[in-house]
Amino acid sequence: MAEQPGREELLRWRAAKPSNYFDAVPELTASFEAWMGPKFTLALRDKLSNFGAVVAAEIEPAVRIVESNREFPKLHSYDELGQHVEHIEFHPAHDDAARAAWASGVLATPRTYEGAFELAGLFFLLSHVGEGGLGCPIVCTIGLRRALETHGTKSLKERYLPGLLETDADTALRGSQFLTEVQGGSDVGGLTTLATPDDALPDAWRLSGEKWFCSVADADLFTVVARPVGAAAGTKGLGCFLVPRSLDGVTPNGFRIRRLKDKLGTRGLASGEIDFEGALAYPIGEVDKGFHIAVTELLNTSRWLNAWGSTGIMSGAFLEASTFARHRSAFGHSIDFYDGVREQLALMKVETAAALASTTGLTELVARIDGGNASADDLALHRFLINANKYVTSITASEVVHRGIEVLGGNGTIEDFSPLPRLYRDAVVFESWEGTHNVLCAQVRRDCAKFGLSHVVFQWLQSELLDVAPWLSTEVDTVLTLLNQLEPALNKTIDNSSELDATFRHQLTVLTRALQATCLMRIASSPSSGEVEKAVASLFVRLHLAPRALSEKPTWLPLVDAVLVVK
Ligand SMILES: Cc1cc2nc3c(=O)[nH]c(=O)nc-3n(C[C@H](O)[C@H](O)[C@H](O)COP(=O)(O)OP(=O)(O)OC[C@H]3O[C@@H](n4cnc5c(N)ncnc54)[C@H](O)[C@@H]3O)c2cc1C
Incomplete structure (x- = not known):
């Protein structure tokens, strides 16, 4: 039987999928260049490009095997000889993917200015395949490494840091x-998990709880x-502890x-759900500073990398949907001929670019902190963005993948047709x-009420907007007009404790969108950028920040084609 033309299209679509995620996403280079300048060296590009190929050729197929065969982790509480082990079994393909991810050096990136970008770039590329059973272990391992480096005793560092790196x-x-x-x-x-000093070992504790x-x-x-x-109630009394899985290599x-x-x-x-029953534990830092350590070292790391994870997922979904739309036909045209499809693709692309831009901006702040050069304003901006950016990018990622599923039609809902359901x-x-x-x-x-963060954010936005290239003056005016209205309204919400948090959430969304727009304009203003970057920034401003009447045609529609130009 002759091959159906529709199947031939699908085969062409599959052949057109990226073989290197670094090369397929020039926006990463543009974004890193806009913040790092010449510090974005050839060596770093090569490293990212090599890993972009590994993700496509090795990690993605391995993750697909695990997912399509539903080969998820299995718990074996006891081994074949009846020993209590709490062993978790993974499919060999998961282990292959982990080997390729670890070999990239993502866990060994130096804690320096350049190292923060290297880590971010590698993690972004990895996230094109979703979490994949790899993202969370990498993030948690990096968080623990950072906690130990900053707060661990000499003996804990010597024992555990080499293995974590x-x-x-x-x-x-x-x-x-x-x-x-x-x-x-x-x-x-x-x-309520309780820590009690160990009776015999001077620096050790015992943990019990669920x-x-x-x-x-x-x-x-x-x-x-x-x-x-005996510690105080609430977060103030909490400690942060390191618990080795086993003390003898076998027994939990x-x-x-x-x-x-x-x-x-x-x-x-x-x-899992885990019961601790007298587990031997070592404090990381002072036992009454545990919550502060957990927030600054663990959660801040996770929230930063979570945003890179969401951005990678969006980018993966866009690549999937845009290649599909080029090859799939309906009513005599490839579907990317139709305005409705092109609008969905343009919105996906613009949201991905915005997440990439703001998360690169955040990475620059992490980089300055790691490089020991952060000013008080940098620290305040970082404190704001680590939470606001995770909030906005994670919501947007679900929306972007959802649009991608729409572009693939019914096929978009099929588990083994594309990675979109998993993403x-x-x-x-x-x-x-x-x-x-x-x-x-x-x-x-x-944080805004206590540390005046919003003041720093508004000031930063205003000074950044001064540097935007003249060809974006309309967009700059739109954002400045909005910021002028937003600042007093936001301050009122912060000062007035009787106002509902929902008001603040709405205002914070707008402020973070303004920040993303400003980051996009910074990229569009750089010498290597052109019409596409300008269109991306313009569409984003019209979409999120310009006043518009619902009865009118969306003002961003004329920009859709300009956004979709492939560079
Ligand atoms: C797959 C997965 C893996 C996870 N792994 C880990 C892990 O390894 N370690 C770990 O510690 N945790 C882990 N978590 C837990 C995760 O951090 C929590 O689910 C998250 O912090 C929310 O807590 P909760 O689920 O108890 O929701 P709840 O705290 O019960 O919140 C429910 C809802 O109420 C809202 N809410 C709560 N308080 C307020 C308030 N003051 N004002 C307005 N709204 C409010 C929340 O926003 C949320 O929408 C994991 C979660 C998932 C889904």
Whole structure:
């Protein structure tokens, strides 16, 4: 039987998929260049380009095997000889993907200005395949490494840092971080896991209690937030502890995994419910500073990289949908001929570019902090953006993948036709972990009230907008007009404790969108940018920041074609 023309199109679509995610996303280079300038060296480009190819050729097929065969992690509490082991079994393809990811050096990137960009770029490229059972272990391991580097004792550093920095996945130590308990993940101050000083070992403690969401349950080193006996209630009294999985290499160190959770997304990742029963633990830093350490080292790292994860997912979804639209025909035309499809693709592209731009801006702040050159304003901006950017990028990622599923039509809903269903499920999970939307908005509101963050943000935006190229003057005026209206309204919400948080959430969304627009305009103003970058920034401003009447045709429609030009 002759091949159906529709199938030939699909074969051509498959052949056209990217073989290197770094090359396929020139926006990453443009964004890094706009912030790093000449520090974005050829050596870093080569490293990212090599890994972009590895993600497409090795990691993506391995992740697909795990997902399409539903070969998710399995818990074996006891081994074949009846020993208590709490072993988690992964499909060999998961281990192959992990070897390729670790070999990139993502866990060994130096804690320097350039190192922050290297880590961000590698993690972004990896995230084109979603979480893949790899993103969370990498993020948790980096968080633990940072906590130990900053607060660990000499002996903890000597014992564990080399393993956490290892590039061989078979010998590397993996970290995890357990805060959430059944009474609530948002209300961390309500946790009840108890830490008691060990009777015999001077620097050791014993942990007992139940943790409800424990991802990377296979980790070698758990980071556990617990309440030292006699400590104050709330977050102030909490300690941050390192719990080795085993003290003899076989027997679990005072814990039992009740079960692994059956999740909507991130299904290649082992997320368990764990009971601690006298686990030997070492404090990381002072025991009464645990919450501060967990926030600054663990959560800030996770929220920064979560945004890169969401951005990678968006970028992967856009590449999938845009290549599909070029090859799929309906009514005698490839579907990217139709305005309705082109608008969806343009919105996907613009949102991805905006997430890339603001998350690169955040990375520059992390880089300055890591490089030891951060000013007080940098620290304030970082404090704002780490939460606001995670909030906005994670919501947007689900919307972008959803649009991609629409572009693929019914095929978009089929599990093994494309990665979009998996990316969609992962994106939804990314929204809730590392802090839900309301919790992040509430945190920003508290920080604005306490540290005057919004003042710094408005000042920064105004000074950045002064540097935008003249050909974007209309967009600059639109953003400045909006900021002038927003600033007093936002200050009123911050000052007036009787106003509902929902007002603040709405205002914060607009402010963060203004910040993303400003970052896009910075990229569009750089010498290597042209008409496409300008159109991306213009469309974004019209979409999110310009006043518009609902009855009118959307003002961004004339820009759709300009946005979709492939450079
Ligand atoms: C797949 C997965 C893996 C995870 N892995 C880990 C892990 O490894 N370690 C870990 O510690 N945690 C982990 N988590 C838990 C995650 O961090 C929590 O789910 C998250 O912090 C929210 O907590 P919760 O689920 O208890 O929601 P709740 O705290 O019950 O919140 C429910 C809803 O109420 C809203 N809400 C709560 N308080 C307020 C308020 N004051 N104002 C307005 N709205 C509010 C929230 O925004 C949310 O929408 C994981 C979660 C998932 C989904």
